[in-house]
Amino acid sequence: MQKVSFTKLKNKVLCEDIIAVLKSLPDNSMDMIYGDPDYNVGINYSGMKYKMAWDEYIDWYTELTKECMRVMKKDGNGFMINYPKQNSYLRVKYLDDNAYAVHDYSWIYNSNVGHSPKRFTTAHRSILHFTKSKDNNFYKDQVVAPYKNPEDRRIKQRIADGHKGRMPYSWFYFDLVKNVSKDKTFHSCQIPLPLFELLLKSSTKEKNNVFILFGGSGSEIMSALRLNRDILSCELNKKYHRMILDRIDSNDEQLDKYRLVNTKEEELIIKQPALAGI
Amino acid sequence: MQKVSFTKLKNKVLCEDIIAVLKSLPDNSMDMIYGDPDYNVGINYSGMKYKMAWDEYIDWYTELTKECMRVMKKDGNGFMINYPKQNSYLRVKYLDDNAYAVHDYSWIYNSNVGHSPKRFTTAHRSILHFTKSKDNNFYKDQVVAPYKNPEDRRIKQRIADGHKGRMPYSWFYFDLVKNVSKDKTFHSCQIPLPLFELLLKSSTKEKNNVFILFGGSGSEIMSALRLNRDILSCELNKKYHRMILDRIDSNDEQLDKYRLVNTKEEELIIKQPALAGI
DNA sequence: GGCCTTGTTGAATCTCCAA
DNA sequence: ATTGGAGATTCAACAAGGC
Numbered sequence: 001m002q003k004v005s006f007t008k009l010k011n012k013v014l015c016e017d018i019i020a021v022l023k024s025l026p027d028n029s030m031d032m033i034y035g036d037p038d039y040n041v042g043i044n045y046s047g048m049k050y051k052m053a054w055d056e057y058i059d060w061y062t063e064l065t066k067e068c069m070r071v072m073k074k075d076g077n078g079f080m081i082n083y084p085k086q087n088s089y090l091r092v093k094y095l096d097d098n099a100y101a102v103h104d105y106s107w108i109y110n111s112n113v114g115h116s117p118k119r120f121t122t123a124h125r126s127i128l129h130f131t132k133s134k135d136n137n138f139y140k141d142q143v144v145a146p147y148k149n150p151e152d153r154r155i156k157q158r159i160a161d162g163h164k165g166r167m168p169y170s171w172f173y174f175d176l177v178k179n180v181s182k183d184k185t186f187h188s189c190q191i192p193l194p195l196f197e198l199l200l201k202s203s204t205k206e207k208n209n210v211f212i213l214f215g216g217s218g219s220e221i222m223s224a225l226r227l228n229r230d231i232l233s234c235e236l237n238k239k240y241h242r243m244i245l246d247r248i249d250s251n252d253e254q255l256d257k258y259r260l261v262n263t264k265e266e267e268l269i270i271k272q273p274a275l276a277g278i
Numbered sequence: 279m280q281k282v283s284f285t286k287l288k289n290k291v292l293c294e295d296i297i298a299v300l301k302s303l304p305d306n307s308m309d310m311i312y313g314d315p316d317y318n319v320g321i322n323y324s325g326m327k328y329k330m331a332w333d334e335y336i337d338w339y340t341e342l343t344k345e346c347m348r349v350m351k352k353d354g355n356g357f358m359i360n361y362p363k364q365n366s367y368l369r370v371k372y373l374d375d376n377a378y379a380v381h382d383y384s385w386i387y388n389s390n391v392g393h394s395p396k397r398f399t400t401a402h403r404s405i406l407h408f409t410k411s412k413d414n415n416f417y418k419d420q421v422v423a424p425y426k427n428p429e430d431r432r433i434k435q436r437i438a439d440g441h442k443g444r445m446p447y448s449w450f451y452f453d454l455v456k457n458v459s460k461d462k463t464f465h466s467c468q469i470p471l472p473l474f475e476l477l478l479k480s481s482t483k484e485k486n487n488v489f490i491l492f493g494g495s496g497s498e499i500m501s502a503l504r505l506n507r508d509i510l511s512c513e514l515n516k517k518y519h520r521m522i523l524d525r526i527d528s529n530d531e532q533l534d535k536y537r538l539v540n541t542k543e544e545e546l547i548i549k550q551p552a553l554a555g556i
Numbered sequence: 557g558g559c560c561t562t563g564t565t566g567a568a569t570c571t572c573c574a575a
Numbered sequence: 576a577t578t579g580g581a582g583a584t585t586c587a588a589c590a591a592g593g594c
Contacts, residue, residue, distance in 0.1 A: 039567050042580090051580095083567080084382035084404070085374070088366035096363070103397045104362035104404075106384045108449040110426075112588040114568035115445050118416045119381045119407060120480070121587095122568075123447035126362070126382075129397060138396045148388075167393050169401035171386040171449070178565075178589065189567045202398070426588065431561070433587075444587060 006030070006209050009232050011225065013215050013248070015241040018234045019060075022067035030232075031137070031208035033068045033078040034199060034220065036191050037061065039086060043189060061086065062094040064213070069098060069130070071211070075137050077203035078130045081107070081191060087126040099130040106171040107195060124171075127199070140167050142201040172198060187217035187240060196220045197227070204229055218244035284308070284487050287510045289503070291493050291526070293519040296512045297338075300345035308510075309415070309486035311346045311356040312477060312498065314469050315339065317364060339364065340372040342491070347376060347408070349489070353415050355481035356408045359385070359469060365404040377408040384449040385473055405477070418445050420479040450476060467494075474498045475505070482507055496522035 003026040014021055038050050040057040052060065061082075068078050078099075080090065087104070095102045105127040114122050144165030147155045174192035196219075204210055206228040212220050215235030221244060224231045235241040281304040292299055318335040330338065339360075346356050356377075358368065365382070373380045383405040392400050422443030425433045452470035474497075482488060484506040490498050493513030499522060502509045513519040 036567095041567055043567050084362075085369070085380070088369050088382075091363070091366050092370040101397070102363070103400075104366075105398055106362075106386065106402050106449065108384065108386065108447070110447065110588065111566090111568085112586065113566045115586060116569060117418060117445070118409070118412070118414055119379070120383055120448045121445045122381075124384050124449045125567085131396070134396070136396055140395060167395070167399045169386070169389065170398045171384065171402045175589090176566095429560075430587085436586080 006230075006232065010230050011232075011248075013218075013221065013231075013233045013235060013241065013244050015236060015238060016234055017236065018213055019064055019067060021234050022064070022071055025071045027070055028073045029209065030072050030211045031076045032200065032203045033072050033076070033211045033213065034196070035064070035068065035079065035213040036081040036216070036220075037064065037214060039083050041083075058086070058089045058093060061090055065090060065094055065130075066098070068211075068213070069132065072132055074133045075135045076132065077136050077138070078128075079199050079203075080128045080130075081125055082128075083122075084124075084126040087128050091128060095128060095130050100133050101131045101136075103129040103170070105129060108171055108173050109176045111176065137204075138202060139205065140202075143168055143198055145169075168198070187219075190217060190219060193219055193223055197223055200224060200227065200229065215244050216240060218247045222247055284508075284510065288508050289510075289526075291496075291499065291509075291511045291513060291519065291522050293514060293516060294512055295514060296491055297342055297345060299510075299512050300342070300349055303349045305348055306351045307487065308346075308350050308489045309354045310478065310481045311350050311354070311489045311491065312474070313342070313346065313357065313491040314359040314467075314494070314498075315342065315492055317361050317467075319361070336364070336367045336371060339368055343368060343372055343408075344376070346489075346491070347410065350410055352411045353413045354410065355414050355416070356406075357477050357481075358406045358408075359403055360406075361400075362402075362404040365406050369406060373406060373408050378411050379409045379414075381407040381448070383407060385469075386449055386451050387454045387470075389454065415482075416480060417483065418480075421446055421476055423447075446476070468497060471497055471501055475501055478502060478505065478507065493522050494518060496525045500525055 001023065004024050005026060006029045009025075040050070040052055040054075042051040065078070065080060072078055080087065082090070091102050091104070106124050107127055108124040111121060111123040141164050144163075145168050146165045147159070148166075149155055150159065172195055174195045177190040177192050200210065200223070208229055210224050210229045210231050212224065212231055212233040215221055215233040217240060218235075221231055221233050225248070233244070235244055280302075282302050283304060284307045287303075318330055318332075320329040343356075343358060346358075350356055358365065360368070369380050369382070384402050385405055386402040389399060389401040419442050422441075423446045424443045425437070427433055428437065450473055452473045455468040455470050478488065478501070486507055488502050488507045488509050490502065490509055490511040493499055493511040495518060496513075499509055499511050503526070511522070513522055
């Protein structure tokens, strides 16, 4: 197959099938791959309902991740967000046997829905982090959480040695994004931007190649562009695809009409530790 | 096989192989089964190192859980604590196909160990909750978290209707138990007692039958006895087994020598919400 | 501005009925 | 007896509006 280099696709958002696009890309070309796929729970995306049989879904999810692994650089990082069950199958059926390392993180939040009398209320998702070698790039300094005891003698020494804080934990608290827009401007299932930015900053520097698998309403794309990463993304839904192109073409003022959260550089670093201090 | 009824084993702690004991028990006899097994990461339990090949470990873990399912009442609840990877295999290879329902919870904590420059710091574990029917007993009132807006008129109405709060979320923050005892009296990997008590209270009432698979240092056993549950437990390590029997025979004063956290009835309910208020 | 109240929402769950 | 899908119901969290 004739492969298309990332350079040609730099900062493009395609309205094409994600797996077809992945297959058209050469090996080892992406610094980071970020996927927040449909979870196969029958959600209504602007009129279209998607739900496959479980096995079929897992096959699709595995095939997707397999292509991500191929396309990812040896020192790159991949992230897949899903419900814990779905991610369990992905790691057992594919990732553990094929990635160099697999780590499971937990995004936790508060929820007002899904309360059942027979179990605790679902309020977290899994994030699988996978790498292709022991040399994956990881930039702690871009995501540090403050030390809890900066006055401790040993911590003072670490600070003197240039350390800016500790590595964040494998769990992250971020509020759910509420779909408050009256005109349904937004994708109904958005990941909190600070969560995306945490992952993005942990794994990339400016000018790095980031594949945001599912464009959605484009918030992650806008965020990555604002942070000067080079992106590629897919969004099959024409309405959302159009919206993303609009957002990219817009100036900052217009972005407001999409209620884009203008995340400040420091927000992530400020927010997370407050929590860690529990 | 001649089965031994729970009545005969009431409040016994056996120094025998857990799977052999499970096999000796009749079907459908336990209200709750709680397992915090060895995670197969080469932990040193008083001089003996436990580590098997991965497949062998998963086979053992599956066999263990299979017997738990058999022994558990139709309206009972089972909980298995482990690292996310181990629990992924358990659910994919056994539980999803054999339990009525499987839920994944996340115990999160702060950690000063295991920091790696190539990933976020591991600071959570998975808890698989499995049931045998839609009628599993679950006692929300015994584990509620306070409402966030108790002044809301509608919430006030719910409180007037007898609701004491909301169902806790699928994630729980509890500090790690620090192994502070100089003489290594304690099992090195203890689950925080309030976490155990949350699970215990969610699933049982007084006089219910609780199988605490691995006795460890006996903290969970003491807690369950204090809360008037009937227990059965195994601990293969003779030193720990002896210690558990000592603790059970001890009066309250002597318990102090084991640095037992004397968890007050309300602690759980007070502690968790502070968190939920993030 | 805070404080109280009301409106809205849901990657949810429950119920029912058909196959 | 189980499964699966459509439609009804739930209920706490958050936003926004009013005072």
